[in-house]
Amino acid sequence: MNNSRKIFFFLISIFVVFAGYSQTEISGQVFDDNSKKLSGATIMISKDSISSILAYGISDSDGRFQVSVKTESESLFLKVSYIGFGTFEKTVQNKSQQLEVKLLPSSEALKEVLVKSEILQQRGDTLSFSVDAFKDKNDRVIADILKKLPGIDIRPNGQIFYKDEPIQKYYIEGLDLLEGRYNLANNNLSADAVSKVEILENHQPVKVLDSLEFSERASINIKLKKDITVSGTATAGIGAAPLLWQTKITPMIFNKKRQALVTYQSNNTGSDVSREIRDFSIRLFGDEFTIDKTDWLSIQNVAEPPFSQERWLDNNVHLGSANILQRIKEDMDLKLNISYLNDYQQQDGKTQTRYFTPTDTIDVIENTNNELYLSTLQGKLTLENNADKNYFKNQLEFNGFWNANRGLIDRPDSQIKQQLENPFFGIKNNLRLLRTVGKQLITFNSNTGYTKTNQELLVQPGQFEAIFNGGDPYEEIQQLVSAKKWFTDNSAGFTKALGRFTISPKFGFSIQNQQLDTDIFLGEGDEVLDADFKNRTEFVESSVYFKNSFRFKSKDETWNLNLSTPLAFKSFDLEDDNFEEKRNLDRLIFEPRFSVDKKLSAFWEVDASAGLSYKFAEIQQLYYGFLLNGYRNLNRYNAPISEEQQQSYRGGLAYRNPLKQLFLNASYSYSFTENNLLYSSNIGENGTTILEAVILDNSSNTHSFRGGGSKYFRKLKTTFKLNASYNLSQRQQLLNNTLAEVNTKSFSLRGSVDAEISSWLIANYSGNFSTYTSGFEKSDFQQIETHQHVIDLYFYPKDNQYLSVSGEYYGNSLSENGDNYFVNLGYQFTFEKPKMDLNISWRNILNTDQFSNAYNNQYYYVESSYRLRPSQVLATLKFTL
Structure with a gap:
């Protein structure tokens, strides 16, 4: 310390x-x-x-x-x-x-400078990319443009990163319609309707804080060509085999006072439409209490392939979403974001898991067939006033899940059925108020919410015979879980500027109450009466805190320093009526954090940070009685409340030259963690795992190196991107009552090239190479290499049609059949009047029916094969609204 x-x-x-x-x-x-x-x-x-x-x-x-x-x-x-x-x-x-x-x-000067201005302009901290300069013939939606922009990286789940950091806001004409669910606009807003994509560097979303709080993150603003824009897409498709359908309609309207984006989508072609309503909102620092879904129980799943879901996802999905923004008056907006998803999915695959312990290796072979029923209703109602001198935002959010899963596992010696009912409901209200009073800015925050879940797992036949039934086989085991949580976090403070310095003290208190009831039944509903197999737990966490931050910005705005000094008194009280046990913990904690950002020149920027933080156990790591999380996983935490202390350090260097469309970044981070508890895993011969907490001081450390760059070559009309990362970690692990040091090393290299080679040929390539090595102390027990390469070629015999050919390769060094190849063909004809695309695609021409993959993690590795969608043909008509 x-x-x-x-x-x-x-x-x-x-x-x-x-x-x-x-x-x-x-x-x-x-x-x-x-x-x-x-x-x-x-x-x-x-x-x-x-x-x-x-x-x-x-x-x-x-x-x-x-x-x-x-x-x-x-x-x-x-x-x-x-x-x-x-x-x-x-x-x-x-x-x-x-x-x-x-x-x-x-x-004479006009010709040379004008060419560069058509691609990229800069005004202060705003970079404006011309959409027309990057648009190819096959680009339809704004996501097609964003993936080509230097400095921008779109991850497989759709999340947007700028200079290796996630963006914090996604605006359309300066308005935050989607509240983090920007895939809806990315995948549906026509590229023809957009004039520019603006990168707002060091963007402060709250106007009243613009000159007071420095922001390290960037945001994106989509500039439209017209003051009133009616856009969107509509798609209808049919194919075989089996019988395939695809329907999608996404109308949208944007003007100065009103924005709306509505969508209905349905398909059984493997398109994962749930990605479009994924929320990428950046939470405020210290916003610890959420209504995110908690899965206490689960069925055994098959490892999903690491490529497009259209290759393997066997689905039948329906999605409806409405996103409406109404400007009530200047700077005040009322927003509604609501969506409903209903999906039925099937999974079919085979898994071989090998566990490595200091004394033995254990193999588990499973053939798995799962049926997943997903039903989700989510929404946000937001009133926001973002003015120059005052800020007000009240957001009411709710999440409802009605999920159910069915699973069948064939093992060499048995067949196991699993049934899971997994409902969840959560609601919360978040209020944030900033008001100018004299020369001070008064702040108030309130976050209050409630969640509830009743989950049920049924496994046939029963497992862990030695523990539950004296070693004799029995018919079934049923695990019931009822969990509730309510929380409130309230604070008040002020922000004041003192020359180049800004101070922001804040006082607050928080309370979180969680209740957990669990029961286990055997056979025909006979409850296991032993106290070791039920929980009646109540956990109360309360905190009184004083958080202060000091900021400094130099006159030339090249230096930005931030020092936060939060001090909190935390109290934890755990009581279990079943065990008649109590646990208490009181701690006064100090969690300082310092960061600095320095602009070395117009192109170079350096940043560094250091911090100390504490983490205490949640109720998921605090129950006394055994809990059957999955058919072969039995957990309990009969130990004191865990305390974790972490030191973290980071340094980064970035180069950004808009004149040359070149972006580079590199960073190093180190963390050292100390914990009072160690978790012991006892792995049986059939792969059953019993996890328990053990009182034993231990530590872990992690080194991470990251680097990347992107460059747009104007004369070649080509964007090149390359990113690399290397991670090294050491930690202690109790495996089958033997203490061991587990070391892991990972390296990843991924890149992409988007090139318009000629007027009749466009080529896109993306690739990823990674290695992962793990072992005990100085000996490595497993290393794996994986390769992923995808190339797409678009041939244009005429401007209104193209022929596409794509090839994909996925391989790994562990699987005997680790080489996987895919070939796809496509043809598209564009009708000018009415404006629509006719697309005919032939997917998986080689009819590859199984994907073999392998991955490892700390003390085990998994080799799996996943049943893929067969070779199929799909014809679609896409309209631009």
């Missing part, structure tokens, strides 16, 4: 010293020959006329600019350019000064 504080405050001292280093500031104003102020002029500074650029800036709406540069050169070369004007060049002394720049008209 003392060492961590010394390191923490030593880092603060280093950055404060660096903050005092001086820089040269070149500022001034740009005019044309008629003394009109020029907004958007590009100012570049280098050592001389042939050296690389040291710094650059953009003039504001008044033609003013300010560029900071740090160099030992005695002189600087200044270059100012603007569309349609001759370039201004001048050598100046390396000292802070103000200049007046006058540009003269020039038709």
Whole structure:
């Protein structure tokens, strides 16, 4: 603890010293020959006329600019350019000064600068990408454009990252219609309706905090071509075999006062429409209490293949969603986001699991057939007033799930049936208020919610005979779980600016009450009366806290420092009426965190952070009695409340050159964790696992390296992206009563190329190579390599039609049949009047019916085969609304 504080405050001292280093500031104003102020002029500074650029800036709406540069050169070369004007060049002394720049008209300069402006423009912290510059003939929706933009990365689940960090907001014409469910717009908004994609760097969504709280995250704003935009898509498709259908209609309207996006989708073609309502909202720091679904029980699943669901998902899905925003008055919006999903899925596969213990290896072979019934209703009702001097947001959110699963497992010596009823309901209200009072900003937050679930797992025949039935076989076992939770978290504070510093103290309290009742029944409903197999648990967590943050922003806005010093008194009370046991824990905790962001030049930026945090057990790790989580997993935590302390450190370097459309980033992070409990896994010969908590101090550490880059080659009309990561971790594990140190190493390299090779050929490639190695202490027991390569070719014999050919390869080093190949063909004809696409696709031409895959994790590895969809043909008509 003392060492961590010394390191923490030593880092603060280093950055404060660096903050005092001086820089040269070149500022001034740009005019044309008629003394009109020029907004958007590009100012570049280098050592001389042939050296690389040291710094650059953009003039504001008044033609003013300010560029900071740090160099030992005695002189600087200044270059100012603007569309349609001759370039201004001048050598100046390396000292802070103000200049007046006058540009003269020039038709020659117009041609060169205009080409670059058609691709990308910058205004302060806003980068504007022209959609038309990146759009190909086969691009239909805005997601097709976003995946090509340098600096942007769209992950397989649809989440958008900028410079390896998730975006915090997705706006359409400056309005947050979708509240984190932006896949609905990404996959349905026509690219023809969009003029620009804006990247809002260091974006502060709350206007009143814009000059007070520095934001490290970026947001995206979609700029439309028309003030009133009616857009969307409609799709109807049919195919075989078996009989296939696909229906989708997504109308949308956008104007200055109203936005609406409505969708209905249905298919049995393997398209996972649930991804479109996935919520990627970034939670506020300290927002610990949520109404996310908790799965206490589960059936044994098959590992899903790591590629497009259309290859393997056997589904029958219906989705309806309505998203409506109404501007009530200036800066005040009322929003409704609601969706209902109903899906039936089938899974069929084979799994071989091998467990490695310090003394033995254990193999489990399972043939699995599952039926999943999913029914979900989710919604948000939001009233938000985001004004320059005041902010108000009240959001009522609810989640309802009515899921049921059926599973059948064939093992060499038995057949096991599983039935799971898994309903869940949650509701919460979140209120945030910021109001200007004098020279202070008063803040108030309130988060209150309630969740409930009653889950039931039935397994036939019964398992764990030695524990439940004296070693004799028995007919069935039934696990019942009833869990409730209510919580409230309320705080008040203020924010005040003191010159370049901002302080934000906040006082608050929180209470969370959780109740857990579990029972086990055998045979014809006979309850297991032994106290070891039931729970009557109540867990109350309360906290009184004082959180303070200090922020500093330098005059030239190149330095941003943040120091938070939260202090909290936490109290935990656990009581179990069944065991007549009580556990109590009171702790005064201090969780400081320091971060700094420094703009070294117009292109280079560095950041670093260090923090200390504590984590205490949730009720999922606190019950005394055994709980049958799955047919071969029996858990209990008969131990004190777990306490975890973590030190974390991170440093990053980023390069962003909009003029060359080049983005690079690299980072290193380290975490060290100490825990008072260790979890013991006892693995039986048939793969049954009993998990229990053991009182034993232990530690773990993790090193992570990440790097990536993207570049757009304008002349080649090609976007190239490459990302790499390496992780190394060490932790302790109790396996079959033997203490062992488990080491893991992983490496991943993924890249993509999107190229318009000629007017008749477009090519896309994406690939991923990864390795994962795990072992005990100095000996590795398993290493796996995986490869994924996908290439798509689009041939255009005419502008209104194309032929597509795609090939896919997936392989791993562990499976005997680890090589998997797929080939697909497609043809599309575009009708101009009415505007629609006729698409005929032949998927899985090779009729590959099984996918073999393998993965490992800490002390076991799993080799699986998954039954795929057969070769099939699908014809669809897609209309652009």
